Amino acid sequence: MDDAAPGPIYRADPPGGLVLAPLDAFTAVYHRRSGMTHLLTEPAPQILAILGEAGLSLGALLDRLADDYDLADATASALAARLDELVAAGLVATS
Amino acid sequence: MRRLVTGIPHTLGTDARLLARALADPGRVMALDAEGWTSLLTIARAEQLIGTLALRLDGLPLPRAVEAILGDARAAAEQGRRAALWEAEMARRALAPLGCPVVLLKGTAYAAAGLLAGQGRSIGDLDILVPRAALDRVEAAVLGAGWEWVKPDPYDDAYYRRWMHELPPLIHRERDRMIDVHHTILPLTARVTPDPAPLIADSVPLGNGLRTLSPNGMIVHAAAHLFADGDLAGGLRNLWDIRCLVEEFGTEGLAEEAARHGLRLPVARALRLVDGLFAGGRLAGSDRLYVRRLTARDGWGRPTRPATRLAFYVRSHALRMPPAMLARHLWTKWRKA
Amino acid sequence: MSDDTRPDTDPIETTPSRRRVLTLGAVGAAAVVSIRPALAQTAGSVLNCDIPVPDAGRAGSFIDAQGKIVPSGTKGAFAGASRPFKGEEVRRVLNSGGQLPGTDSERSRAYVNYIRRLQRGQGGFTCFASLQMPRG
Amino acid sequence: MRHAFALRIGPIGFRIGSDWRAPIDQLRSLYRDYPAPQDGVADYTVRLFARRPWRRWLRPSVEIGGDYMLPEAAPLPLRHGLLAAEMAMNLQMALGARRHLLLHASAVERDGRAVLMTGVSGAGKSTLATLLAARGWRFMGDEFALLDSATGLLHAFPRLISLKNAAIPAAEAAWPDARMGPLMAATPKGDIRHMVPDARAIAAMDRPATPALLLFPRYGDAAAVRQVPPAEAFVRMTQASTNYVALGEPGFTAMTRLIADVPAVAIDYPDGASGVAQVEALCAAL
Numbered sequence: 140m141d142d143a144a145p146g147p148i149y150r151a152d153p154p155g156g157l158v159l160a161p162l163d164a165f166t167a168v169y170h171r172r173s174g175m176t177h178l179l180t181e182p183a184p185q186i187l188a189i190l191g192e193a194g195l196s197l198g199a200l201l202d203r204l205a206d207d208y209d210l211a212d213a214t215a216s217a218l219a220a221r222l223d224e225l226v227a228a229g230l231v232a233t234s
Numbered sequence: 235m236r237r238l239v240t241g242i243p244h245t246l247g248t249d250a251r252l253l254a255r256a257l258a259d260p261g262r263v264m265a266l267d268a269e270g271w272t273s274l275l276t277i278a279r280a281e282q283l284i285g286t287l288a289l290r291l292d293g294l295p296l297p298r299a300v301e302a303i304l305g306d307a308r309a310a311a312e313q314g315r316r317a318a319l320w321e322a323e324m325a326r327r328a329l330a331p332l333g334c335p336v337v338l339l340k341g342t343a344y345a346a347a348g349l350l351a352g353q354g355r356s357i358g359d360l361d362i363l364v365p366r367a368a369l370d371r372v373e374a375a376v377l378g379a380g381w382e383w384v385k386p387d388p389y390d391d392a393y394y395r396r397w398m399h400e401l402p403p404l405i406h407r408e409r410d411r412m413i414d415v416h417h418t419i420l421p422l423t424a425r426v427t428p429d430p431a432p433l434i435a436d437s438v439p440l441g442n443g444l445r446t447l448s449p450n451g452m453i454v455h456a457a458a459h460l461f462a463d464g465d466l467a468g469g470l471r472n473l474w475d476i477r478c479l480v481e482e483f484g485t486e487g488l489a490e491e492a493a494r495h496g497l498r499l500p501v502a503r504a505l506r507l508v509d510g511l512f513a514g515g516r517l518a519g520s521d522r523l524y525v526r527r528l529t530a531r532d533g534w535g536r537p538t539r540p541a542t543r544l545a546f547y548v549r550s551h552a553l554r555m556p557p558a559m560l561a562r563h564l565w566t567k568w569r570k571a
Numbered sequence: 572m573s574d575d576t577r578p579d580t581d582p583i584e585t586t587p588s589r590r591r592v593l594t595l596g597a598v599g600a601a602a603v604v605s606i607r608p609a610l611a612q613t614a615g616s617v618l619n620c621d622i623p624v625p626d627a628g629r630a631g632s633f634i635d636a637q638g639k640i641v642p643s644g645t646k647g648a649f650a651g652a653s654r655p656f657k658g659e660e661v662r663r664v665l666n667s668g669g670q671l672p673g674t675d676s677e678r679s680r681a682y683v684n685y686i687r688r689l690q691r692g693q694g695g696f697t698c699f700a701s702l703q704m705p706r707g
Numbered sequence: 708m709r710h711a712f713a714l715r716i717g718p719i720g721f722r723i724g725s726d727w728r729a730p731i732d733q734l735r736s737l738y739r740d741y742p743a744p745q746d747g748v749a750d751y752t753v754r755l756f757a758r759r760p761w762r763r764w765l766r767p768s769v770e771i772g773g774d775y776m777l778p779e780a781a782p783l784p785l786r787h788g789l790l791a792a793e794m795a796m797n798l799q800m801a802l803g804a805r806r807h808l809l810l811h812a813s814a815v816e817r818d819g820r821a822v823l824m825t826g827v828s829g830a831g832k833s834t835l836a837t838l839l840a841a842r843g844w845r846f847m848g849d850e851f852a853l854l855d856s857a858t859g860l861l862h863a864f865p866r867l868i869s870l871k872n873a874a875i876p877a878a879e880a881a882w883p884d885a886r887m888g889p890l891m892a893a894t895p896k897g898d899i900r901h902m903v904p905d906a907r908a909i910a911a912m913d914r915p916a917t918p919a920l921l922l923f924p925r926y927g928d929a930a931a932v933r934q935v936p937p938a939e940a941f942v943r944m945t946q947a948s949t950n951y952v953a954l955g956e957p958g959f960t961a962m963t964r965l966i967a968d969v970p971a972v973a974i975d976y977p978d979g980a981s982g983v984a985q986v987e988a989l990c991a992a993l
Contacts, residue, residue, distance in 0.1 A: 158956065160963035165938035169959040173320040174313055175409075176606040176945070176952070176959055178938060182593050183602040208593035217595035224603045227380065227408070229320070232327055268747030272722060276752045279774045299720065299746035306805035313955040384693065408605060534708050534724050535752055535774065606945045608952040620779040657781070659895050698779040 146197050147233035149222055151190035157230075159184065173229050182221060183230075190231060197222065249538065250470055250529035251511070253277045253287070257474060258512035260290045271300050273533030280535035281470045285311030285354035311354040318342045318357035321411050325360060326443050328379035334368040336444055337437045339416065339455065343446040344475065347438075351478035355471070359403070359412040363447075365434055366417040373401055373415070381406050381413055419455050428458065428495035449483035450491040457504040458497050465543070465550040469528045470511075477508045621655035624682045626694025636677070638684025649678045658698050661686060708754065713744050717853065717864040717912050718806070720744025721796055725755040726763050730788030737789075737867055737888050737901060740909050751775075751799035755791055758782070771795040775802035787891050790899055793867060800851055800864075801949040807853035807862060808954060808961040811947045814847035814861060815839045820919035820993075821861045822986060823852055823969075825947045831926035831982065834874060838983050841881060846908040847916065856954070856961035859968070860915035865908045867901040875900045919993055921971040922986065928975035930985060940971035 158169040165178045168187075179187075182204070189195070189203050201218050204210060225231035252274055256263050266274060278284040288307035296304065322342050329336050337343075339361035344352030364372050381404040401415040418430040433455070437445040447455055453476060460472040485505070492501035507524055509515035517525060527546050530539040537543060596602060625632055625640055632640045633648035641648045656671055661683075664671055670679035689696040708724030710731040715721070721744070725731045744750070754772040757763040767785035773795055780798075783791045800809060812825035813836035822839070824832040833849040840846035847863035854861055867888065870878050875890070875898060888901035903909075921940060935943075944962060945951045951958045972989060976982035 158959060160959075160967070162937035162941055162966065165941075167938075167941055167959070167963055169956055171956065172316070172323070174316040174952075174955045175320075178604045178606070178942065180602045182595050185593060204593065204595075207590075209590050211592055211594040212596075214595065221595060221602055224601060228603045228605055229324055229327075230603070271746075271748045272752070275748070276774065297746040297748060299744065299748040299750075302745075302806065303748070303750055309955075309957070310805050310953070313953060316955065408607075410608070534754060535772075536708075536754065536756075604942075606942070606952065609946045609949065620777065621781045622779070657895055695779060698777075 148194040148196055149190055149200060149226075149231050149233055150194035151187045151225075151231050153191050154188075156191070157187065168230075170230060175229070177228055177230065182218075183225060186218075186221060186225065187230060194234070248273075248533065250277050250281060250531040252533075253281060253283060253531075254470065254511045254529065257283065257287060257290055258477075260294060263291060263294070263296075268297075269533075271297065275300070275303055276533060276535040277531050280531055282356045282468060283471050283474065285314070285356055286471075286474060287354070289354035308354065311356065314357055315345045315352070315355075317411070318345055318360065321360045321406075321409070321413070322346060322362075322444060323442075324379070324406075324409070325362060325376070325413060328375050329364075329372060330443060332368060332371050332375055334365055334372070335434055335437060337363040337434060338440075338444055338446050339363055339419075340459070340475075343452065344478075346440055346442075346444065347446050349478065350482050351475045353478075355475070359414050361414045361416060363416045363419070363430065363434065366430070369401070369415070369417050376404055376413060376415065380408055384412070420458055426458075426496035428454070428497060432494065448491075449479065450488045453479045453483070453485075453488055453504075454492050454495055454497055454501055457492070457501045458495075460504060461500045465547040466524070466527050473504065473507055473511065473528060476504050477512050480505065480508060620658040620698035622658065622661055622686055622689075622695035622698050623655040624652040624685055624695075628694065634681045634685045636681050636684070638681060638686070638688050640685075649681050652682060655695070656682075656686075661699065708756070712738075713747075713749055714738045714741045715744045716741060716866050717848070717862050719751070719800065719804075719853075719864065720749040721751050721753060721799070722749035723753045723755070723792055723796070725788070725792075726757050727755065727767065727769070727785060727788060729785065730755055730769070730792050733789045733888060734792055737886065737903055740903075740906070751796070751803060753792065753795040753799060755788060755795065771798065773799055775799050777802075781895075783894070786889075787894050787899075789888055789901060790891055790894055790896075793869065793901065796866070797850065804853075804950050805954065807855055808958050809948055809950045810852045810854060810944065811850070811949065812852045813849040814852040814863065814916075815844035816847055816861075816863075816916040817844050817990070819916055820990075821847060821852075821916035822920045822922055822990060823861070823918055824922045824924055825944070826923050826925060829926065831924050831976070831979075833868065834926075834979060835924055835976075835982050835986065837868060837878065837881075838979050839986060840905060840908065842983060842987075845911055846904050847912075854918070854961050854965060855915065856957035858915070859917070859961065859964050861918050862915045863908070863912045865904045865912050868904060870900045870902055872897045878902055918965055918969045920986075920990060921965070921969045922989070923971070923973040924982060924986075925973065925975050926982070927977070929977055930981050931975040932985065932989070933973045935971035935973050937966050937971070941966050 152172060156171050160167040165180055166184050168177045168179055170177065185204065189200060195203060197215055197219060201213060201215060205213055222231060226233060256274055275284065278287045284307045288304035288311065291304060318341065322338055326336065338346055341352065341355050341357035342360055344355060345357060384403045384405050399416055399418045399420055403412050403414060405412050419428050419433065420426065433447055433451050436448040436451055438448055439445050446452065456472060456476045456479065460469055488501065489498065492498045503521065506517065506521050510517035510521060510525060526539060527542050530537060530542060532538050625634060629640055630651065631643050633643055633645045633650055635641045635645065635648040660672055663669060664683060670676055671682055674682060686695065686699050689699045708726065710725045710728050711723065712731050712734050713720065713722045723731065723734060751774050755769050756772060757767065758770050762768050768782040769785055769788050769791040770782045771780045771791055771794060775798060777798065810823065810825065812823045813832040814821050814823050815836050824835055826832050836846060836849045846865055848865045849868050850866060851864045852861055853864055886903040891899045923935060923943065941962065951962060974985050976985055
């Protein structure tokens, strides 16, 4: 996966594909398609919420997050690391 | 409570025939008493067919305890199906960049295609078939996506690569699930070596980037797997697969497809055994021995008929390898055990 | 980046009232933890089990200090254990230190490293997995 | 099989078959007040068998089998046959249970409200449960508790209480009237003796309770209480469940509901009496 443009499009399951249970700093997530449970800390739930509506490139996702939140560290590398985790867990797919 | 065979009506049998008949003709379970039910459920678990039985009996008026046990089995089968299809999806994601066809085999294929054979079926490892030419790239891709070798053993590894029809087994380090990557459907050591190229060429797209074998390809593979790739352990489940595939797709063109791969005899035998075990057909000659082996299980779930079992075990190894290699293989395994 | 559409442009507003601060996180800090199957704490009640070192399929091989299987006779590595260890013996060492019976500390460490590296499908894995439990 | 016995513990029926008479006789005696499986159909079959025919008599060695088996289970000598039977029954539950979320926890109930206690072996969950039972709580089980994902109710599983080492004389002194199994010395888990739960626990075993407190006890240190944050409680309970992952969404529903509805507390306790006092104080404050 190459971070340089154009880069992959990241997608998450639509909202019905996840069951969320906020606990404290963590949110428990049941992923219906895999039958797996994950505990997420931010920014993972926020990323999933955005990518569940529409697939986005890394840059577009960063822009979207910056629109919705005050980003403490708006770097592509930090976001790419989060996305890699979500991809490995199967919560986000690339195309 | 000395012998628990007394509660089973004679028409249902006292070995795994009890299970075969319940699967084929669910209405017959209405004759079972508590001991008969206990035997049936135990045998079904031992043969890994409890989920299948649960779906076959769904909707019948059953004793409450039985309904509860089969309800659990249905839920377990559904969760197993979900996990199996997810594993296939994760393999798809890993292999998509290669652009080569990826054909699902066995249980995962039946479930993915929504076939009768997949209903309630227990599914273990993920089995996929890929073109031999793509094998090195497939190996690299799965290793890059979190799968690892199960056994870093030089003897086993060399054995697999030289003689087997698949890569040595791989397991995913996060999900703890195994994947078997096949490049043909029988070991290269077997007396018949089916040609995988037409199997892949005739495979059917599932619409999600993965494929299954053609209907006749599935039946041929299931028969090859049943007779040549094991000692008939778990054979009842494999035979039930074949019965469902035949019911769903019929047998048109099957003999030709079987002949193309040198598997005319195993496929013909599988059809006879299906008829004998699941449709009350009369069996003759060595077919009866096969049924003796396939149904060698008592109401406590114990394997029975040790001599028959041993004979099939030796036979399975003899089929897979030339005699000298068989001796070498058994010797190496024995020395290490 | 998109045009500035932020509602709060006053630089003095350091704690915006309507917008949450989100930290994408330092690279390396995990935001996803997956729940894995656990035979967990039940081990003692369900299982009296053995862990061979190494497993039968690789009997005769040596174990190096990191717990890797190496050919028999490798310098600095240890021959396998003469008998399988009981689940309880391994549990004690994992939980409270000490040595596996019949070993010195280096050999014990190598064996424990081997056991920790066990994968599903290898002899002893299920037993080892059943000993895993959260501490505290 | 040659010898057999069937019984029900809470909602779960078992059928145990054995190549030897002794373990079955012991089970039959200790479980004599337990009912038969519902409709006569057991949920699980357990087999105690000799791997080779001569092992029935020559240094008899009990292999553990059944509907669900683990490949590395080691056999036990015949004098530990009752332990083998109990372990095999537990194994069926750990690997096979799908009707409930199976929690590796002890549980007691009062006024329809249950305290769940879980922790590593030696944390004292079993001891605390029996001590609380002696103070009028209803004993629901010291090994497994069964959470129903549809109702959120906790079902009892009051199998024989497995006493270990020093707990054996302590229990014998505390419950002189309790019925006990044979003392099995030097098992892989130390000395083991089984105790039959009190009559009330058996009589009430079909009555579920509402979980009210989730407790992580730890024996040995000075008394202390710590609130356990929800995420930590969630992870610890998933690791204390053998079938959380296998259950899928019902497991998630049951577990998140439990964590949301029930306070989770970790306690250190220096001795049994203090532990009991701590639990009762926590319950009084709920």
